[in-house]
Amino acid sequence: MSELPDVQVFRRYLESTSMHKKIKAIEAEPDILRHITRPDLERLTGMEFRFSSRYGKHLFVDLDDDHILVFHFGMTGYFSYYETEDKRPDHVKAEFHFNDGHLAYVNIRKLGFVQLIKDKKRYIQAQDLGIDPLEDQLDKETFFSLFKNKQGSLKGALMDQSMIAGLGNVYSDEICFQAGIYPGIKVNQLTDENLDTLYEKMFSVINQAIDAKAHPDNMPKSFLTANRQEDKSCPVCDGKIVKKKISGRSAYFCSKHQK
Ligand SMILES: [Zn+2]
Numbered sequence: 001m002s003e004l005p006d007v008q009v010f011r012r013y014l015e016s017t018s019m020h021k022k023i024k025a026i027e028a029e030p031d032i033l034r035h036i037t038r039p040d041l042e043r044l045t046g047m048e049f050r051f052s053s054r055y056g057k058h059l060f061v062d063l064d065d066d067h068i069l070v071f072h073f074g075m076t077g078y079f080s081y082y083e084t085e086d087k088r089p090d091h092v093k094a095e096f097h098f099n100d101g102h103l104a105y106v107n108i109r110k111l112g113f114v115q116l117i118k119d120k121k122r123y124i125q126a127q128d129l130g131i132d133p134l135e136d137q138l139d140k141e142t143f144f145s146l147f148k149n150k151q152g153s154l155k156g157a158l159m160d161q162s163m164i165a166g167l168g169n170v171y172s173d174e175i176c177f178q179a180g181i182y183p184g185i186k187v188n189q190l191t192d193e194n195l196d197t198l199y200e201k202m203f204s205v206i207n208q209a210i211d212a213k214a215h216p217d218n219m220p221k222s223f224l225t226a227n228r229q230e231d232k233s234c235p236v237c238d239g240k241i242v243k244k245k246i247s248g249r250s251a252y253f254c255s256k257h258q259k
Helices: 004-018 038-042 120-126 139-148 154-159 168-181 192-211
Strands: 025-028 049-055 058-064 068-074 079-083 091-096 102-106 112-116 239-246 249-255
Touching: 004 049, 004 058, 004 079, 004 102, 004 192, 038 112, 038 239, 049 120, 068 120, 112 120, 112 192, 139 192, 154 249, 168 192, 168 249
Parallel strands: none
Antiparallel strands: 025 091, 049 058, 058 068, 068 112, 079 102, 091 102, 239 249
16 A cells, blocks of 8 residues: 555655665666656666655655656555665665665556656646645645535545545545544535544544554554454454445445444
């Protein structure tokens, strides 16, 4: 899973390992490159990562005003920084070599990509990304307005990148779980009280997940994320965790406190 909290953690990792180091060489597998070729990427040799930012599930790294790298991690992508060859991970799809180490973009599956752009704002518009809760400091009034005139399930709405950018299958479930609301409820059936709770839980889930370095084992015991398994006991009540297809994805929820 590479949703907003995960990508925020990847961003911090990149910042703590790879900023302001001169890129000696770059390698990449063609299938991970989007709209660029390997020679395009090789032209970045000699530059350095100057500034990073995140929007939704996308990580941006500015090299200079005209060259911004975009990383998308798909389901299984992450960064790994290593210094010696024996520490090099498997499934490296792209690699930035520095004088004293190497930043590897690792991805077991082919979902995810590396791209090179010039204009971040234009890219976000072209991708039809909605509001990023943290970057845009999504306020309650705007949150409420996003749900007005919206059709379909709550889970579908939370995962809709053109509405709120950054939430996917795992954290949309977690927000519904923490709010005690059934993820399959139709958006037009949500009360103002429901929306109020969802707004608060969205931020508390995102922030707690980032604090836990987006690793299920580090998350509070009361989180669904570490208990995403059918028939498992609910960590907050004595209900059972149920799996059901909602808006095309496998939703997990408690059969008792999320009716
Ligand atoms: Zn429960």
